Amino acid sequence: MGPATINLGGTPYQIKPLTIAQLEVILPLIRSMDLMSASGLDAAITVISTATSRGTPALSRTQLVEIEGVTVQELQIAVEAVIALTGLEAPKKPQAVSESETAIPEAA
Numbered sequence: 001m002g003p004a005t006i007n008l009g010g011t012p013y014q015i016k017p018l019t020i021a022q023l024e025v026i027l028p029l030i031r032s033m034d035l036m037s038a039s040g041l042d043a044a045i046t047v048i049s050t051a052t053s054r055g056t057p058a059l060s061r062t063q064l065v066e067i068e069g070v071t072v073q074e075l076q077i078a079v080e081a082v083i084a085l086t087g088l089e090a091p092k093k094p095q096a097v098s099e100s101e102t103a104i105p106e107a108a
Contacts, residue, residue: 002017003015003016003017003055004081004082004084004085005081006048006052006074006077006078006081007074007077007078008048008064008067008070008074008075008078009067009068009069009070009074010069011067013052013055013056013059014052014055014056015051015052015054015055015056015081015082015085016054016055017085018051018082018085018086019054022050022051022053022054023086025046025047025050026046026047026050026051026082026086027086027088029043029046029047030043030047030079030082030083030086030088033047033079035072035075035076035079036072041075044075044078044079045061045064045065046061047079047082048064048075048078048079048082049061049064051081051082051085052064
């Protein structure tokens with residue numbers, strides 16, 4: 001898979017294809033990530049920082065956390081881009097189930 005670009009605070013950052021060393025850091029974090037918790041946010045920052053380290057080497061973790069205007073949605077999209085580069089699928093968001101899909105079919 002080729003490089004990807006993520007946007008944080010309105011600025012694009014490049015992510016090159018991941019190395020095995022980057023995968024060693026990223027994969028364990030992805031499994032338990034919940035952006036709405038402090039530990040999940042920290043994991044997302046580590047995932048993004050690790051993934052951008054080759055494509056945007058000037059962006060340190062310290063600089064990453066100081067980017068102004070970053071939204072949770074941007075973080076989620078960035079993490080999903082990294083997940084795609086790992087070869088794993090991004091977690092699917094549950095879809096609303098319509099009433100007709102939950103109805104019990106009548107016996108024939």
